[in-house]
Amino acid sequence: MDASPYLPSPRFARWRRWKSGAITGILVACALAVIAPLFLVIYFLLVRGYSSLDWSFFTQLPKPTGEVGGGMANAIVGTLTLLAMATVVGVPFGVFGGIYLAEYGSDRANDWIRFAADVLNGVPSIVWGMVVYLILVVPFKTFSAYAGGVALGLMMVPLVMRTTEEVLVLVPQSYREAALALGIARWKVIMVIVVRTALKGIGTGVIVALARIAGETAPLLFTALGNNFWNHNLKEPISALPLQIFAYSISPYDDWHRQAWAGALVLMALILALNITVRVLSRDRQSTL
Amino acid sequence: MSTLPETARIPAGAAPVRVAAAPATASTADVPVEAEEVAFDIRNFSMWYGQRQALQEITIKISARKVTAIIGPSGCGKSTFLRSLNRMHDLTPGTRLEGTLRHFGNDLYGPGIDATAVRRRGGMVLQKSNPFPTMSIADNVLVGLRLNGMRDRSVLQERLEQSLRMAALWDEVKDLLNRPGTSLSGGQQQRLCIARSLAVQPDTLLMDEPCSALDPIATAKIEDLIQTLREKYTVVIVTHNMQQAARCSDRTAFFYMGRLIEFDNTRKIFTNPSNPQTEAYVSGRFG
Numbered sequence: 001m002d003a004s005p006y007l008p009s010p011r012f013a014r015w016r017r018w019k020s021g022a023i024t025g026i027l028v029a030c031a032l033a034v035i036a037p038l039f040l041v042i043y044f045l046l047v048r049g050y051s052s053l054d055w056s057f058f059t060q061l062p063k064p065t066g067e068v069g070g071g072m073a074n075a076i077v078g079t080l081t082l083l084a085m086a087t088v089v090g091v092p093f094g095v096f097g098g099i100y101l102a103e104y105g106s107d108r109a110n111d112w113i114r115f116a117a118d119v120l121n122g123v124p125s126i127v128w129g130m131v132v133y134l135i136l137v138v139p140f141k142t143f144s145a146y147a148g149g150v151a152l153g154l155m156m157v158p159l160v161m162r163t164t165e166e167v168l169v170l171v172p173q174s175y176r177e178a179a180l181a182l183g184i185a186r187w188k189v190i191m192v193i194v195v196r197t198a199l200k201g202i203g204t205g206v207i208v209a210l211a212r213i214a215g216e217t218a219p220l221l222f223t224a225l226g227n228n229f230w231n232h233n234l235k236e237p238i239s240a241l242p243l244q245i246f247a248y249s250i251s252p253y254d255d256w257h258r259q260a261w262a263g264a265l266v267l268m269a270l271i272l273a274l275n276i277t278v279r280v281l282s283r284d285r286q287s288t289l
Numbered sequence: 290m291s292t293l294p295e296t297a298r299i300p301a302g303a304a305p306v307r308v309a310a311a312p313a314t315a316s317t318a319d320v321p322v323e324a325e326e327v328a329f330d331i332r333n334f335s336m337w338y339g340q341r342q343a344l345q346e347i348t349i350k351i352s353a354r355k356v357t358a359i360i361g362p363s364g365c366g367k368s369t370f371l372r373s374l375n376r377m378h379d380l381t382p383g384t385r386l387e388g389t390l391r392h393f394g395n396d397l398y399g400p401g402i403d404a405t406a407v408r409r410r411g412g413m414v415l416q417k418s419n420p421f422p423t424m425s426i427a428d429n430v431l432v433g434l435r436l437n438g439m440r441d442r443s444v445l446q447e448r449l450e451q452s453l454r455m456a457a458l459w460d461e462v463k464d465l466l467n468r469p470g471t472s473l474s475g476g477q478q479q480r481l482c483i484a485r486s487l488a489v490q491p492d493t494l495l496m497d498e499p500c501s502a503l504d505p506i507a508t509a510k511i512e513d514l515i516q517t518l519r520e521k522y523t524v525v526i527v528t529h530n531m532q533q534a535a536r537c538s539d540r541t542a543f544f545y546m547g548r549l550i551e552f553d554n555t556r557k558i559f560t561n562p563s564n565p566q567t568e569a570y571v572s573g574r575f576g
Contacts, residue, residue, distance in 0.1 A: 175419055178485070181411065
């Protein structure tokens with residue numbers, strides 16, 4: 001009896017196994033190369049930064065030049081303050097803009113708005129800093145927390161707008177129709193039924209945007225400026241983790257270098273925490289929306 | 290009232306008697322006897338989506354407190370027609386219409402008419418049940434009232450029970466009112482959507498294939514419900530299921546290619562239609 005026609009010759013089979021193994025190996029190597037930088041970053045931050053992290057890092061102000069010790073308490077609070085201000089500026093414009101795109105805009109207007117938002121997403125962050133410098137710092141003759149918050153908030157707007165639009169479009173049309181058929185005015189249908197249904201998705205978009213801007217340094221350079229002390233007045237300069245890391249890492253002192261690593265570790269942990277929140281939120285969303 | 294669908298009303302194999310010469314137009318469109326109150330008086334009503342004409346010169350009188358079924362193959366304009374009774378097309382860009390559509394004498398498309406007020410009169414039940422996913426059973430029923438400004442808790446409470454009882458759902462959910470609406474079964478969700486529509490006290494219920502996603506038992510419950518509802522409401526139901534039209538409607542309108550082909554008493558449509566196209570459709574030879 002002849003060999004089965006479906007059975008390849010042993011030589012051919014060996015060649016195919018070899019080829020399959022080689023290609024799989026290349027793909028695995030590429031995938032590893034993609035995620036390796038993340039682990040490198042976390043590894044170096046932990047090695048260099050963890051040893052400098054202590055209680056005083058979270059509770060004390062920076063020490064004057066020459067003195068050892070001190071911390072970045074003001075920068076941590078400053079970053080959180082700036083993020084809160086950015087949310088106040090960025091979320092209303094972003095969310096309402098997204099509602100306009102998803103519910104009201106004509107196709108033609110929407111094309112232009114989306115195009116503009118995509119261009120804004122690509123504007124280098126230092127340009128945002130310069131623009132806000134011109135409109136909020138020069139006229140008031142002072143760097144301020146307000147200016148920093150506005151610069152970060154403006155960066156959030158296009159991000160939040162596009163994600164809001166995307167999740168609103170996902171809300172089934174039948175909810176809108178059912179609500180309209182109850183004789184509910186259209187704006188109430190949108191605000192109470194549609195936006196509420198998509199609320200978790202919108203929240204996710206806001207957190208993604210916060211994670212994007214939390215580490216931004218350039219827009220803060222000529223706006224929030226930085227501050228070695230507590231900020232007691234939002235009309236005055238405020239410190240932020242990225243600014244403090246920048247200032248310390250270009251300094252000539254070893255102790256400041258160590259603190260810069262520790263600051264970078266804290267900033268990274270903050271951004272990682274925001275991203276993990278997003279993962280948890282969006283896992284829930286798949287079950288409800 | 291019947292408890293189970295009577296599928297036997299139309300003999301499955303027996304083709305209806307063929308009518309020799311059918312009238313060219315739907316001459317029976319004025320079916321309601323004089324004594325019946327007309328809910329919708331529609332004359333030469335045409336509608337376009339952009340360039341495409343979806344409804345062509347529909348003239349029909351729909352009686353109040355009767356069940357009117359609309360049948361016809363996909364794309365024949367039956368859903369478009371149903372939605373035009375409620376001005377649901379207002380938000381679709383590019384729609385245009387001609388002719389008149391009067392509801393108890395009032396022109397629904399007249400100048401200055403508030404579409405939101407029109408929609409309050411006609412409740413809508415869609416093919417797929419769609420309780421609002423962020424709301425409890427009670428909130429789903431009451432959302433229409435609340436968003437229209439009703440604050441009185443005793444009225445809300447009363448209307449909640451009344452609407453759920455009318456939708457034959459009260460006994461099943463009276464202890465679960467704070468559970469999410471989406472936690473109910475498909476058939477219960479559809480009855481919840483009916484209760485939601487009833488809560489704003491419409492006079493018309495527009496149903497767009499309300500049972501096509503339901504199993505036969507849930508379908509039977511909805512059909513029973515329709516029989517109760519017709520005592521108080523004008524019911525217009527679009528259905529692909531001809532047995533359903535035969536079982537639960539008083540009048541049946543057959544639409545084809547955007548035209549009203551025939552409108553008559555349901556028994557007549559299914560046993561002795563005047564138009565050969567109607568006959569071919571109800572006997573399953575096309576569509």
